[in-house]
Amino acid sequence: xxxxxxxxxxxxxxxxxxxxxxxxxxxxxxxxxxxxxxxxxxxxxxxxxxxxxxxxxxxxxxxxxxxxxxxxxxxxxxxxxxxxxxxxxxxxxxxxxxxxxxxxxxxxxxxxxxxxxxxxxxxxxxxxxxxxxxxxxxxxxxxxxxxxxxxxxxxxxxxxxxxxxxxxxxxxxxxxxxxxxxxxxxxxxxxxxxxxxxxxxxxxxxxxxxxxxxxxxxxxxxxxxxxxxxxxxxxxxxxxxxxxxxxxxxxxxxxxxxxxxxxxxxxxxxxxxxxxxxxxxxxxxxxxxxxxxxxxxxxxxxxxxxxxxxxxxxxxxxxxxxxxxxxxxxxxxxxxxxxxxxxxxxxxxxxxxxxxxxxxxxxxxxxxxxxxxxxxxxxxxxxxxxxxxxxxxxxxxxxxxxxxxxxxxxxxxxxxxxxxxxxxxxxxxxxxxxxxxxxxxxxxxxxxxxxxxxxxx
Amino acid sequence: xxxxxxxxxxxxxxxxxxxxxxxxxxxxxxxxxxxxxxxxxxxxxxxxxxxxxxxxxxxxxxxxxxxxxxxxxxxxxxxxxxxxxxxxxxxxxxxxxxxxxxxxxxxxxxxxxxxxxxxxxxxxxxxxxxxxxxxxxxxxxxxxxxxxxxxxxxxxxxxxxxxxxxxxxxxxxxxxxx
Numbered sequence: 001x002x003x004x005x006x007x008x009x010x011x012x013x014x015x016x017x018x019x020x021x022x023x024x025x026x027x028x029x030x031x032x033x034x035x036x037x038x039x040x041x042x043x044x045x046x047x048x049x050x051x052x053x054x055x056x057x058x059x060x061x062x063x064x065x066x067x068x069x070x071x072x073x074x075x076x077x078x079x080x081x082x083x084x085x086x087x088x089x090x091x092x093x094x095x096x097x098x099x100x101x102x103x104x105x106x107x108x109x110x111x112x113x114x115x116x117x118x119x120x121x122x123x124x125x126x127x128x129x130x131x132x133x134x135x136x137x138x139x140x141x142x143x144x145x146x147x148x149x150x151x152x153x154x155x156x157x158x159x160x161x162x163x164x165x166x167x168x169x170x171x172x173x174x175x176x177x178x179x180x181x182x183x184x185x186x187x188x189x190x191x192x193x194x195x196x197x198x199x200x201x202x203x204x205x206x207x208x209x210x211x212x213x214x215x216x217x218x219x220x221x222x223x224x225x226x227x228x229x230x231x232x233x234x235x236x237x238x239x240x241x242x243x244x245x246x247x248x249x250x251x252x253x254x255x256x257x258x259x260x261x262x263x264x265x266x267x268x269x270x271x272x273x274x275x276x277x278x279x280x281x282x283x284x285x286x287x288x289x290x291x292x293x294x295x296x297x298x299x300x301x302x303x304x305x306x307x308x309x310x311x312x313x314x315x316x317x318x319x320x321x322x323x324x325x326x327x328x329x330x331x332x333x334x335x336x337x338x339x340x341x342x343x344x345x346x347x348x349x350x351x352x353x354x355x356x357x358x359x360x361x362x363x364x365x366x367x368x369x370x371x372x373x374x375x376x377x378x379x380x381x382x383x384x385x386x387x388x389x390x391x392x393x394x395x396x397x398x399x400x401x402x403x404x405x406x407x408x409x410x411x412x413x414x415x416x417x418x419x420x421x422x423x424x425x426x427x428x429x430x431x432x433x434x435x436x437x438x439x440x441x442x443x444x445x446x447x448x449x450x451x452x453x454x455x456x457x
Numbered sequence: 458x459x460x461x462x463x464x465x466x467x468x469x470x471x472x473x474x475x476x477x478x479x480x481x482x483x484x485x486x487x488x489x490x491x492x493x494x495x496x497x498x499x500x501x502x503x504x505x506x507x508x509x510x511x512x513x514x515x516x517x518x519x520x521x522x523x524x525x526x527x528x529x530x531x532x533x534x535x536x537x538x539x540x541x542x543x544x545x546x547x548x549x550x551x552x553x554x555x556x557x558x559x560x561x562x563x564x565x566x567x568x569x570x571x572x573x574x575x576x577x578x579x580x581x582x583x584x585x586x587x588x589x590x591x592x593x594x595x596x597x598x599x600x601x602x603x604x605x606x607x608x609x610x611x612x613x614x615x616x617x618x619x620x621x622x623x624x625x626x627x628x629x630x631x632x633x634x635x
Contacts, residue, residue, distance in 0.1 A: 149535060212583040217502040233517075249504075
């Protein structure tokens with residue numbers, strides 16, 4: 001007899017799905033969160049807070065539109081400030097979702113199946129939060145569509161040799177493809193909700209969104225092809241997005257920006273912060289919705305390992321930056337390094353090193369990798385660290401450039417903070433709505449993980 | 458009584474294995490216009506009903522080529538023909554600078570083609586379909602597996618086909634009104 005295959009355990013360690021589930025129970029467990037489980041008070045409280053923060057963001061943006069970017073802390077020489085720091089931070093967070101859904105699919109890592117759906121949702125909401133910042137930072141946001149090439153009576157066109165224009169294309173393509181990838185993954189599950197729901201309105205809405213999906217073998221065949229191709233397309237895309245974001249800096253001649261290490265180190269940093277956000281969302285979600293059987297210790301461990309690996313790449317990036325500051329013999333690069341360590345922002349830089357390099361090294365300890373509370377805290381530290389990294393890159397590089405007469409300091413105002421914290425509220429509010437109205441774990445992909453899905457010829 | 462046309466004969470199975478076996482038998486028995494429904498993609502099921510190759514990759518290739526070409530030509534036309542601006546002495550047709558947008562446009566068009574091409578080839582959206590007339594078919598998105606022989610199949614006969622499907626050991630059999 002041929003050896004019994006065990007697709008659920010895949011090697012050692014905790015299984016990706018606890019044993020004892022059938023197609024029916026997997027379906028019921030995930031769909032009941034949306035269809036039958038009463039909305040808890042905790043959900044209303046969390047959503048309420050997130051919603052209020054969203055309102056605060058809208059207020060801050062409304063005031064910005066009335067008064068202009070003068071209400072922010074940006075001045076010359078620091079013309080980029082929070083808007084760009086937050087843009088890069090948010091877009092980086094989105095990268096883990098695409099990595100999980102596309103790259104791990106191509107690598108046949110089936111543990112991704114229980115976290116890809118909400119990681120993709122996280123990508124979508126993070127990119128939406130990121131997209132706000134460049135738009136409101138352009139000064140005249142009602143003219144932001146000028147960024148796109150469209151025939152106009154002025155007879156002018158964008159300047160395609162500028163990384164800022166590349167960024168427009170990279171980010172808008174990324175947002176579109178992320179949305180499509182997420183939606184195509186949802187179609188079979190929307191059909192499940194359509195058929196399971198007992199509420200007429202819900203049936204209509206899920207039914208319309210499912211577009212009449214009936215699970216035909218021919219449909220699945222094309223579906224899988226399309227899904228795989230989309231994953232193949234999204235893989236170079238996600239690597240390109242943060243590369244292009246890093247070009248915004250690397251193509252300039254400012255010391256601290258003008259470096260070839262930026263693309264790989266930005267991409268690694270993006271995945272680093274993205275997995276931290278995945279864990280910060282997954283840990284409470286699995287706890288409150290009792291999904292420990294689907295999002296197991298194995299998922300936490302694997303995410304922790306990805307963070308550890310990408311964290312080391314980021315550490316290498318910092319090391320090379322420091323090394324090049326000395327080795328290049330360029331006095332401005334050398335000064336940048338000195339200024340980071342001894343200048344007015346030195347505490348921030350040291351905090352960055354602590355958050356991104358030193359603290360995450362505890363992930364070498366297996367006990368901590370499997371401890372949800374510890375992982376939650378470490379992920380939070382990493383997210384702070386990655387935000388500080390972008391702050392250091394943007395602000396510290398700009399605040400003291402070639403001429404001492406043009407040096408300055410950057411002081412974020414309350415409007416900067418309100419906008420930033422407000423986007424976190426918007427992100428969380430969207431996540432709260434998502435877990436309430438859509439299946440947060442891909443039901444059909446979970447079914448394929450069960451041993452009974454295995455077919456012998 | 459009004460005569461309802463029949464769309465096909467549908468058999469319900471318990472497991473993916475049974476469905477694939479049944480689909481093989483049905484195809485081998487000479488039924489060519491058949492389809493199978495499962496709550497998740499089952500390996501080998503499409504092949505079992507005689508569906509081997511789909512056109513999604515071709516659609517994606519064409520979409521990607523259109524995206525890439527239009528992206529590059531747009532930048533060339535804008536930067537060298539319609540609105541030439543001297544930026545730092547770079548040539549108007551500075552192709553290395555155009556690679557990023559060309560790449561993004563390739564991915565964008567290919568991705569859109571993959572999703573909408575797949576939906577179009579599948580004939581979706583199609584909110585109503587005769588198979589939904591079978592009440593038990595609601596389980597096709599949960600844990601049941603269905604095989605249908607369409608009434609357009611030359612071998613289809615109400616009694617013969619039912620007898621044949623019964624020999625495959627299904628859980629239930631129903632005639633699908635169209």
